[in-house]
Amino acid sequence: MRWFVGLVLLGLLVGVGWAVAHRLGAMGDGGGQRAKQKMIPPVAVAPIQQGRIELRRVYSGTLEARARFVVAPKVGGRIEKLTVDLSDPVQRGQVIAELDDAEFIQAVEQAKADLAVAEANITEATNALTIAERELERVTQLKQRGVASESQLDTVKADELAKSAAVKVAKAQAQRARSSLESANIRLGYTRVAAAWSDSDNERIVAERFVDPGETVTANTPLMTIVDLTPITGVFFATEKDYARLEVGQSATLTTDAYPGREFAGTISRIAPVFREASRQARVELSIDNEDHLLKPGMFIRAGLTLDVVDDATIVPVDALVIRDQTDGVFVINDDGKTVSWRPVAVGIQQGERVQITGEKLSGKVVTLGQQLISDGSEVTIPEDGHTTPNEPEATPAPGSGGES
Secondary structure (H helix, E strand, O other): OHHHHHHHHHHHHHHHHHHHHHHHHHHHHHHHHHHHHHOOOEOEEEEOEEEEEEEEEEEEEEEEOOEEEEEOOOOOEEEEEEOOOOOOEEEOOOEEEEEOOHHHHHHHHHHHHHHHHHHHHHHHHHHHHHHHHHHHHHHHHHHHOOOOOHHHHHHHHHHHHHHHHHHHHHHHHHHHHHHHHHHHHHHHHOOEEEOOOOOOOOEEEEEEEOOOOOOEEOOOOOOEEEEEOOOEEEEEEEEHHHHOOOOOOOEEEEEEOOOOOOOEEEEEEEEOOOOEOOOOEEEEEEEEOOOOOOOOOOOEEEEEEEEEEEEEEEEEEHHHOEEEOOEEEEEEEOOOOOEEEEEEOEEEEEEOOEEEEEOOOOOOEEEEEOHHHOOOOOEOEOOOOOEOOOOOOOOEEOOOOOOOO
16 A cells, blocks of 8 residues: 555656646747847838938138238338228228428429539530530631641530530439439328229228337338228138039138128139148138128138039938948848848938938838847847938938838
8 A cells, every 4th residue: 555655646746747847848938939039139210312412511711801901101201190090991092191201302402403403504515515616617617728727626626526525414414313303202202101002992991000100110111901801801721532522613601700690602712723731731712792891801710612412312311321341331121121131332422410322222211220230131120119310301212112201
């Protein structure tokens, strides 16, 4: 009887062991299925779009006067008067300063006196020549009659030639006196300092003043700087990467901290043919209309230019781009909506968070988040609220994408 009870107990233990093992095996299979499900990565996606995209650059620069003219006297002296001051308009040829001219007036009077003496010398020499010519004529007649000798005739001829030379000398001295008088008058005129620039503009603005009335200056001492503000010149420097896309006549929009929220229009007027060795950048000049004189030289500006435009570009978010094996590409959602395909692409224009790409059969949706968890052919999970879209209203989904814009 005892052995029978032991056999029953042994059977019960085997049954319980088998049930526990079966239960544990069932639990292990369920956990594997869940682990397998957890291994399918969730990703965020966005539609591939078709639309317009622009390559736009904003350059930092500064404003410069289109023309700059430094007014300086040609003679030295004490400044008696300044007719304009800082920020005053100046007409071309206008007198802006007057120097003490007493010394120069005296020089003119001296030159006039010298000229009068020279002209009197001409009269004296002319009269002497007239007498010598008459004497030569008389002696010549006497010589023909045999009354005068050959030596007397030679003496009279020599005197006539000397008197003729004296007339020429007197006339030359008079001409020199006239030149001296003209020079004295010119130097006297230099005491009235005029702003005589050569460009076609008729009006400019006083930008700087360096002296005050009463100061004594030497020749060529700067008195004022006069600038032309209409139009004004904007200057920025472009890198080699953008240089080839710039051209004369290209439009630009400018902003400055002095007038927040206001834009000014400009066009490229000059592009330097050389690059600066230190920065490897080239100087670019903009011509900016400034009729109201709001813009001033020295102001900081930001110049925005559109360097390229593609009207029918294939566009994806920048986040969709990944690099695999040193190649740019994107993961495209396949038609089954559960797997992805790797597509190598060429990257074009980037505008904000959007980028132009080119490649074969680019339509549908691309993965924008979670690319590090997937490879070509991987299964993915796309949450209903897990898509992202570019924040640009212009682009539209590519045909067949079926995505939201």
